[in-house]
Amino acid sequence: RIGNKDLRLGEGDTPGDRVKVAGRIHRLRPQKHATFITLIDGYGHLQCVLQAGDLTKTYDAMTFAQGTSLWLYGEMCKVPEGQSAPDGRELHVEYYEVIGASPSEEDAITNRVSSQQNQWDPAMLDQRHLVLRGDNASALMKLRAAVEWAFVKTYKEMNITKVSPPALVQTQVEGGATLFSVPYYDESAYLTQSSQLYLETVLPSLGDVYCIEKSFRAEHSLTRRHLSEYTHVEAELDFIDFTDLLDHIEEVTCRVIDNVLSDPESAAHVKELNPDFQKPVRPFMRMKYAEAIDWLNAQDPPILNEEGKPHVFGDDIAEAAERKMTDIINKPIFLTHFPVEIKAFYMKKDPSDLRVTESVDVLMPGVGEIVGGSMRMEGYEELLAAYEKQGIPAKDYYWYTDQRKYGTSPHGGYGLGLERFLAWMANQHTVRTACLYPRYMGRCKP
Numbered sequence: 305r306i307g308n309k310d311l312r313l314g315e316g317d318t319p320g321d322r323v324k325v326a327g328r329i330h331r332l333r334p335q336k337h338a339t340f341i342t343l344i345d346g347y348g349h350l351q352c353v354l355q356a357g358d359l360t361k362t363y364d365a366m367t368f369a370q371g372t373s374l375w376l377y378g379e380m381c382k383v384p385e386g387q388s389a390p391d392g393r394e395l396h397v398e399y400y401e402v403i404g405a406s407p408s409e410e411d412a413i414t415n416r417v418s419s420q421q422n423q424w425d426p427a428m429l430d431q432r433h434l435v436l437r438g439d440n441a442s443a444l445m446k447l448r449a450a451v452e453w454a455f456v457k458t459y460k461e462m463n464i465t466k467v468s469p470p471a472l473v474q475t476q477v478e479g480g481a482t483l484f485s486v487p488y489y490d491e492s493a494y495l496t497q498s499s500q501l502y503l504e505t506v507l508p509s510l511g512d513v514y515c516i517e518k519s520f521r522a523e524h525s526l527t528r529r530h531l532s533e534y535t536h537v538e539a540e541l542d543f544i545d546f547t548d549l550l551d552h553i554e555e556v557t558c559r560v561i562d563n564v565l566s567d568p569e570s571a572a573h574v575k576e577l578n579p580d581f582q583k584p585v586r587p588f589m590r591m592k593y594a595e596a597i598d599w600l601n602a603q604d605p606p607i608l609n610e611e612g613k614p615h616v617f618g619d620d621i622a623e624a625a626e627r628k629m630t631d632i633i634n635k636p637i638f639l640t641h642f643p644v645e646i647k648a649f650y651m652k653k654d655p656s657d658l659r660v661t662e663s664v665d666v667l668m669p670g671v672g673e674i675v676g677g678s679m680r681m682e683g684y685e686e687l688l689a690a691y692e693k694q695g696i697p698a699k700d701y702y703w704y705t706d707q708r709k710y711g712t713s714p715h716g717g718y719g720l721g722l723e724r725f726l727a728w729m730a731n732q733h734t735v736r737t738a739c740l741y742p743r744y745m746g747r748c749k750p
């Protein structure tokens with residue numbers, strides 16, 4: 305028994321049981337002899353049948369609309385042959401009590417966005433609190449919870465310790481251009497872009513570590529995959545080499561998927577949202593940045609850079625080109641060894657080719673980059689030189705630099721955007737629908 309209710313919808317109960325349930329009207333189908341209600345309570349759906357006589361007798365029944373919350377009492381029955389209902393059962397209502405009536409415009413909103421379509425329309429995002437009541441949005445939010453849990457479970461299985469680094473910081477990780485500044489008493493601070501530097505500091509005491517925290521980026525572009533606030537799954541691993549890092553990312557990705565799919569409820573959400581979803585085959589394709597440049601130029605017609613010219617070594621592979629590449633190849637790609645110039649200050653150079661870093665982006669079909677990672681610079685002097693080159697004030701980073709002074713190690717890690725992972729897994733057009741309340745340039749409500 306849960307609270308005052310006899311069951312949460314979707315839970316076991318036997319036909320013939322007399323039950324008391326609470327929920328909201330999700331769909332209302334008045335017919336001549338009976339009214340059919342699909343009731344939701346966040347756990348499942350239940351078909352409830354009110355005989356016409358019962359309903360018309362009371363004034364209350366006139367207030368029935370999508371959204372109306374109510375108590376229902378009655379007998380649980382098997383659905384008659386030839387009819388269908390969730391779980392093959394329905395409640396024959398004998399008594400009901402309206403808790404909160406709802407004006408009927410809620411129908412208009414949740415029905416318009418009952419599919420993924422339109423959910424990213426700004427007007428619909430203003431109504432996000434109602435849109436979230438829709439089947440598609442709620443399946444995605446349930447899946448999101450399952451994916452987050454699968455990461456926690458996976459890291460636990462791999463004996464990696466969870467930590468909780470601060471969100472208010474005074475250092476940048478991924479470039480000064482996307483920092484949000486906030487007043488902080490008599491000083492100023494930033495909202496963190498990544499917890500990576502903090503993760504690195506605890507390797508000596510905790511071994512391999514991870515965190516699932518919010519990261520913030522003042523992105524000035526409106527794309528399908530950029531948010532100003534997103535959930536960042538980051539891990540840092542000690543005493544590894546670059547191949548170990550790639551193998552680990554592959555392992556975590558596959559274990560997370562297995563952990564999600566091994567739960568019947570989560571597997572059902574995946575099936576509902578993305579019927580074609582298939583777990584990627586290991587090993588993932590590995591391609592060096594330099595090979596990717598050649599590959600882009602070799603397409604017919606060639607896939608061009610942002611200036612509309614063929615790619616040359618040193619170019620960023622922009623979102624559009626990356627998306628085309630992943631769509632054509634249509635499986636996960638480890639894109640590795642990016643040039644030093646286009647990557648972050650902390651990345652280790654490849655000893656066999658000092659023009660490039662031991663870095664990786666994981667690209668997924670339909671989304672592009674979902675993971676960014678690298679090996680980290682190990683040398684003290686080398687790191688000081690990297691700060692200098694990028695105009696980073698070394699004194700603010702003393703605690704990070706000290707990792708190289710007090711017993712450095714070969715280590716590396718990565719960050720994965722949870723919303724991008726979900727957009728891939730649930731085949732979403734944009735990461736915005738993978739957030740409860742998305743934040744991006746121009747939107748900070750509701």
Ligand code: 4AD
Pocket residue numbers: 477478497498499500521523529530531532534536538539673674675676677678717718719720721722723724735
């Ligand atoms: O590639 P990024 O910027 O790498 C880092 O932040 C590293 N410090 C992580 C690390 O090594 N610990 O970001 C990592 C991932 C991206 O691949 C992407 O999935 C996601 O974070 N991401 C965003 N997701 C949504 N909106 C944005 N604006 C994002 N920026 C990055």
Ligand code: MG
Pocket residue numbers: 665673675676
């Ligand atoms: Mg990146």
